[in-house]
Amino acid sequence: MAEPLMQLQNISCVFKTRHGEVVAVDDISFDLDEGRVLCLVGQSGSGKTTAARIASGLLKPTSGTVLFEGHDIHAKGKDLFTHFRRSVQYIHQDPYASLNPIRDVFGSLSAPLRKHGLVKNRQQAWDKVSELLAQVGLTPPETYLSKFPHQLSGGQRQRIAVARALTLGPRLIIADEATSMLDVSIRISLLKTLTKLREDLGVGFLFITHDLAMAKFFGMDGDIAVMHVGKIVEQGPTQDVIRDPQDDYTRALLEAVPEPDPDLARRKRAVRLAAAASASGAGGSAP
Numbered sequence: 528m529a530e531p532l533m534q535l536q537n538i539s540c541v542f543k544t545r546h547g548e549v550v551a552v553d554d555i556s557f558d559l560d561e562g563r564v565l566c567l568v569g570q571s572g573s574g575k576t577t578a579a580r581i582a583s584g585l586l587k588p589t590s591g592t593v594l595f596e597g598h599d600i601h602a603k604g605k606d607l608f609t610h611f612r613r614s615v616q617y618i619h620q621d622p623y624a625s626l627n628p629i630r631d632v633f634g635s636l637s638a639p640l641r642k643h644g645l646v647k648n649r650q651q652a653w654d655k656v657s658e659l660l661a662q663v664g665l666t667p668p669e670t671y672l673s674k675f676p677h678q679l680s681g682g683q684r685q686r687i688a689v690a691r692a693l694t695l696g697p698r699l700i701i702a703d704e705a706t707s708m709l710d711v712s713i714r715i716s717l718l719k720t721l722t723k724l725r726e727d728l729g730v731g732f733l734f735i736t737h738d739l740a741m742a743k744f745f746g747m748d749g750d751i752a753v754m755h756v757g758k759i760v761e762q763g764p765t766q767d768v769i770r771d772p773q774d775d776y777t778r779a780l781l782e783a784v785p786e787p788d789p790d791l792a793r794r795k796r797a798v799r800l801a802a803a804a805s806a807s808g809a810g811g812s813a814p
């Protein structure tokens with residue numbers, strides 16, 4: 528079997544604060560295969576961002592190992608880390624975090640291409656940036672090339688951030704609540720674009736979200752890991768975890784997901800009420 532693209536092995540992260548130690552991540556492990564999606568789901572404060580930052584190499588864990596293509600990313604040797612940095616890209620919740628406000632779109636997207644010698648001249652940069660914009664659904668590209676971040680809508684800005692993440696041909700994108708600041712219809716449209724990038728480019732995703740509905744939408748054919756107070760309480764294929772959750776916390780998260788179909792919502796409610804009634808003995812046979 529092929530080696531996983533990324534492996535987190537027994538990762539813990541403890542922050543020392545004025546009020547004592549905070550265990551943000553507590554002995555978590557997961558594998559992510561080439562071109563696959565793993566959704567890391569949990570409520571605010573469960574440790575998702577800390578885990579994502581560790582997976583991206585932005586933060587060193589207190590203990591445990593991060594392997595990329597089978598190599599420890601923190602082992603000595605600059606070449607490996609440079610390769611890792613190009614191969615793994617991070618998309619933040621707020622696109623302003625990755626876009627320079629005083630650079631236009633062409634400037635923001637061509638800078639990494641030039642820095643890494645992927646284009647030789649302005650024309651090549653122009654063509655490559657136009658191609659990237661088309662890939663993220665910003666067409667015609669000429670409309671966007673000379674725009675500055677503040678001249679774009681939130682959804683367009685996040686698409687530019689995705690295009691920027693694609694500049695170096697990554698194998699894995701870590702999307703940290705990348706769609707949660709957007710309105711629902713814009714969010715769905717961006718998720719469809721990300722799905723297409725997975726299909727067309729074979730890029731894998733570590734998709735961080737507090738919203739299980741988003742994980743269902745984006746990661747239905749992938750895996751899910753549910754985080755609660757720093758630990759992964761349940762993980763497996765998304766379909767299995769959603770159909771038959773084993774952990775109480777996962778069940779609670781699932782129940783909190785709104786059901787868009789009112790008929791189905793009514794039926795689910797009826798099943799829940801019946802289960803609660805039978806658990807409390809109401810309607811059942813007397814002991």
Ligand SMILES: Nc1ncnc2c1ncn2[C@@H]1O[C@H](COP(=O)(O)OP(=O)(O)OP(=O)(O)O)[C@@H](O)[C@H]1O
Binds near residue numbers: 544570571737
């Ligand atoms: N640099 C830090 N110093 C101290 N504590 C931190 C630091 N970063 C995170 N924490 C704490 O670690 C815990 C996990 O935080 P983290 O941001 O990873 O969770 P999260 O699931 O991503 O939540 P959110 O979605 O709200 O960002 C929280 O209790 C948080 O306050």
